[in-house]
Amino acid sequence: MTQMSYLFWFxxxxxxxxxxxxxxxxxxxxxxxxxxxxxxxxxxxxxxNGTSLFLEPSYTAPFNQTLYQHEHAIxxxxxxxxxxxxxxxxDNKEQTDVDDIADGIVCRVNPFSPCS
Numbered sequence: 001m002t003q004m005s006y007l008f009w010f011x012x013x014x015x016x017x018x019x020x021x022x023x024x025x026x027x028x029x030x031x032x033x034x035x036x037x038x039x040x041x042x043x044x045x046x047x048x049n050g051t052s053l054f055l056e057p058s059y060t061a062p063f064n065q066t067l068y069q070h071e072h073a074i075x076x077x078x079x080x081x082x083x084x085x086x087x088x089x090x091d092n093k094e095q096t097d098v099d100d101i102a103d104g105i106v107c108r109v110n111p112f113s114p115c116s
Contacts, residue, residue: 014052015102019044028074034084036076043069045098053109062104069094 024040049057049064058064071090078084107115 012102015048015105016098017046017048019046033079034076036074036085039073039075041071041073043071045069047101047105053105055109062101062108065101067094067098067101069098 020041020043022039022041024038026038028036028038030036045067047062047065049059051057069090071088073086073088075083075087076085103115107113
């Protein structure tokens with residue numbers, strides 16, 4: 001499992017941009033200390049054209065590509081509206097496509113990556 005640290009997200013946002021098109025939000029439960037909702041959305045993922053990595057702009061894959069992920073999340077927040085659970089599901093193939101294209105960028109820019 002990938003550790004979602006500051007460095008992970010810093011790197012992810014250098015390679016990819018994300019836009020969420022939320023199509024449905026619904027309340028599941030509310031207690032004295034938590035609230036839970038469901039969110040359905042399409043996530044538009046666009047890969048860098050290379051400039052965020054100090055490269056010349058490129059419009060050849062894996063650069064400057066757009067992918068879509070259809071996702072559903074169950075989100076629970078505490079009484080201070082601090083997120084305590086994000087339980088997300090989606091299409092495995094769509095997620096693999098995003099992972100593969102991000103790996104492709106890393107392989108192009110990191111001479112020490114274990115790419116074949």
